[in-house]
Every structure is written in structure tokens, then in C-alpha cells.
Amino acid sequence: MGTLGLASLLHEQAMLAGEPGVPADAGSPQVNGNALAIREPHFAPKAKRIIHLFMNGGPSQVDTFDPKPMLQKHHGKRPPGADLKTERGTGGLLQSPFKFHQCGESGLPVSEIYPEVGKCIDDICVIRSMHTDVPNHEPSLFMMNSGITQPTRPSMGSWLCYGLGSENQNLPGFVVLCPGKPVVGPQLWSNSFLPGVYQGCHINNSNMDPTRVIPHINNHHLDSETQRQQLELMTQLNQKHLAERTSDNQLEARIASMEMAFRMQTEAQEAFDLNRESKLTREHYGESQFGNACLVARRLVERGVRMVQVFYGGGQPWDDHGNIENGHRTKGLASDKSIAALLRDLKSRGLLEDTLVLWGGEFGRTPVSEGGTGRDHNNHGFSVWLAGGGVKGGMSYGATDEFGFAAQENKVHVHDLHATLLHLMGLNHEKLTYRYSGRDFRLTDVHGRIVKDIIA
Numbered sequence: 001m002g003t004l005g006l007a008s009l010l011h012e013q014a015m016l017a018g019e020p021g022v023p024a025d026a027g028s029p030q031v032n033g034n035a036l037a038i039r040e041p042h043f044a045p046k047a048k049r050i051i052h053l054f055m056n057g058g059p060s061q062v063d064t065f066d067p068k069p070m071l072q073k074h075h076g077k078r079p080p081g082a083d084l085k086t087e088r089g090t091g092g093l094l095q096s097p098f099k100f101h102q103c104g105e106s107g108l109p110v111s112e113i114y115p116e117v118g119k120c121i122d123d124i125c126v127i128r129s130m131h132t133d134v135p136n137h138e139p140s141l142f143m144m145n146s147g148i149t150q151p152t153r154p155s156m157g158s159w160l161c162y163g164l165g166s167e168n169q170n171l172p173g174f175v176v177l178c179p180g181k182p183v184v185g186p187q188l189w190s191n192s193f194l195p196g197v198y199q200g201c202h203i204n205n206s207n208m209d210p211t212r213v214i215p216h217i218n219n220h221h222l223d224s225e226t227q228r229q230q231l232e233l234m235t236q237l238n239q240k241h242l243a244e245r246t247s248d249n250q251l252e253a254r255i256a257s258m259e260m261a262f263r264m265q266t267e268a269q270e271a272f273d274l275n276r277e278s279k280l281t282r283e284h285y286g287e288s289q290f291g292n293a294c295l296v297a298r299r300l301v302e303r304g305v306r307m308v309q310v311f312y313g314g315g316q317p318w319d320d321h322g323n324i325e326n327g328h329r330t331k332g333l334a335s336d337k338s339i340a341a342l343l344r345d346l347k348s349r350g351l352l353e354d355t356l357v358l359w360g361g362e363f364g365r366t367p368v369s370e371g372g373t374g375r376d377h378n379n380h381g382f383s384v385w386l387a388g389g390g391v392k393g394g395m396s397y398g399a400t401d402e403f404g405f406a407a408q409e410n411k412v413h414v415h416d417l418h419a420t421l422l423h424l425m426g427l428n429h430e431k432l433t434y435r436y437s438g439r440d441f442r443l444t445d446v447h448g449r450i451v452k453d454i455i456a
Helices: 002-014 069-073 137-145 157-166 224-243 250-269 281-284 289-303 326-349 414-424
Strands: 049-054 101-105 108-111 124-131 174-177 200-201 307-311 355-360 382-387 395-397 406-409 435-436 439-441
Touching: 002 414, 049 108, 049 157, 049 281, 049 289, 124 406, 124 414, 157 174, 157 307, 157 414, 174 289, 250 289, 281 289, 281 326, 289 326, 326 355, 355 414
Parallel strands: 049 307, 049 355, 124 395, 174 200, 174 307
Antiparallel strands: 101 108, 124 382, 355 382, 435 439
């Protein structure tokens, strides 16, 4: 048995690791020694990069993009479907306090809390039949970000960088913009068992001063040439140390991170310097934390960053258990202008056609009330939307039941969403694998189907 195990191990270590999907216990895929170098996708992609606008906390589908007239007709009643398991006790049906308007040439209905996004609806595909496994924040956050309810797997951004590399070697391939931290924290953008070079780089966008947004990036004591000499010496010592041992992903990641930090001193500060944008552009996005983050996201993807995730805020801001009207109206209108500006800006620059924009939370909310004016978590049915990146615009896909409790028509699980996103990026979700602890892992685990009907 020991001989068989050794033979298997030696075979794996001998395999070339130049393509995404090659089992890689012995290290990350490398092109000329660079783990972030661009790698060929499995097939021709429709999108090259992703911006994920993450409304953490769980926005209500029946108050944003999935109107339900039956809620108004049966307001206050408790139908049998209301007995679906959620996190807390709930009462009768709660009609939406918001009016919906048919928008664009497609006529898709959009809530009044998203008037500017409504004007962009012909570029948007609304998936109304999303569902996930658990009605609690932590496991649902993990599911949406890493394809499992436990904090044990790499995030989607890490998988993308592992499979495709990055188009800019002077910036991280995966950047997370979040003022503070969400409920779970850094595990949502973790590389987990993938090499450390693929971990998301968290930027606290509460202060967008380019000299402070990345702490300690500037060396105030040594000039650039001296730093380069110092770094080269350190790299030689680390490489010698590495050569004397078996593959060490943590050491490899440390070597790569020091090199990246040196290169970031110039380009990173320029990318985060919003003063380089015109006054008119700043006004379009709005000078809020979320608006600044959306503008930075555009600046990062046009510089070759593979994935940018924009959290609406720290904690779980969309978690409106009480007073859905005030809570959702405030957050909807506060994010509306920035989201629409991002879509229009990408489109005007020719970037939207190969930049995939995803909007949504970790789950939705119940059509029945909690405490009379709020809504509980709802994992059985909710909405997300996609724009650009090879997706059909001006359409909705799937449906929830007449009250908005659960997905019924063309159901889309989070695994299916991930499989579709990877497909649009040119990656076969069943072949994007990494061998760890004796088995091949992937973002979609053993699940996932491509939602082909939404692909242009």
C-alpha cells in the first residue's frame, strides 16, 4: 500500500502544471515562473473580468425586481406556502410599499427605489428563480462566495485567478472593496487551499486617500533602486531556502507578495486616485463610499484586474428585519445612481461587452412580514441580475410563485450561477479543479448546470 501511495505521489509531482484544471498538489499553475501570468481559457470567453456588486444582508426580491400584485390583493393573510422554513417567526403577507414601473424598451418592471438602474434595464438580465440552501447569513455568504456553506473552500475570485491569471502584474488579480468587514470577514475572499497568491486583496474604501488606502505601501527610507536590490537579495535567499525543501505554497506566496508590493507602489496608488477622474464623472457616480467603490471598480477592471467585488457596506446593511420601507428605500436610492453610472461608464468605454456585472445578495427576503413591517431571510426564492459579458439584456429568467416565496420555474441554484459565470469567462466548471488532500476540488463541487438561455 505504501508503494502504491508513493507511486501516485511521484506521478502527481511529475505532472506539468501549465493549464487550469491540472491537479496541482505540488504547486500553482505557473507560466515562466509566474503564478499570475495570463493562461488560456478552456474555450473562447464572452467575458474577461467580473464586477460583483454585493448587497450583503439580503435585498428583498419582491421590493426590487420581482413584483407580486397578489401581495397587495391578499395583504395580511397567511397562505399555506408561508410555512416554508426561515430563520425567524413571521406573520401575514406584506405588500410592497414601493411602486414598480415598466422600464426600457423591454418593459421589465423595476422598483421605484432603483429609478436610474431601471433606465439601464435593457442591458440587464434579471434571474428571478435563485435559491440557496440555508436561511442564515454566514452559510449563505459562504455559498454565494465560495460554493459551500462552510469556510473551507476558495472564493470565486481566487478560482478565477487560478484558472486565468491576471492581465496586470502590478496589481492583485482579485480585489475586494468593503468598508470594514462583512459578518464573516476575510474568509469570504480567502484562497483557502489554493496558493496564497490567489487570495483577494481587501481594500477598506471608507477612506479613498490613495496614499493611505493600502497601508505601508510606500517606503519612506529607501529609494526605488535600493529597494529593488534589497528585494532581489531577499528573493535569492528565499529561493535557496525553497529549493532545499519540498514545495511550500506559503513561502511561494510570500515571495510573490513581496514582489507584488514593490510593483504596486506606483500603479496601485494611481488606480485608487479618484482625483484623476473628471468632476462630471465623480458627480455621476456620487461621492459616497459605495459610489467611490464603483468608480474604483471600473478603474481596476480597465487596468486588467480579473475580479473586483464591491460590498455595499460592512456588516449586513440590507438585513431589514424591521421597517422594510425605510431601510430598502434608503439603501436602494443610495446605491441606484452609482450602479447606473458604472453600467453607463463601462458601456461608453466599450468595456461592458466583455465585463460581467453581477448584482445581488446572499439570499432574499420573505413576502410575509416580521414584526409587521419587516421581512425575514428567504433562501427559497430570490433575485440577482447580470449585465454585459455575453448575457442577454432586457429579459427576466425563471419565476417564483405568485407571492414570491420560492423559485418554481427554471430554478437556478447558486451552483448553477457559478457554473454560468465560469462558462462566460471561458472556463468549464467541471474541469477547473485543484487537487488537495487526495481529491479534486472545484468551485461548483459536484453540482452546477449552465443557464444557457440567458447567454447571448
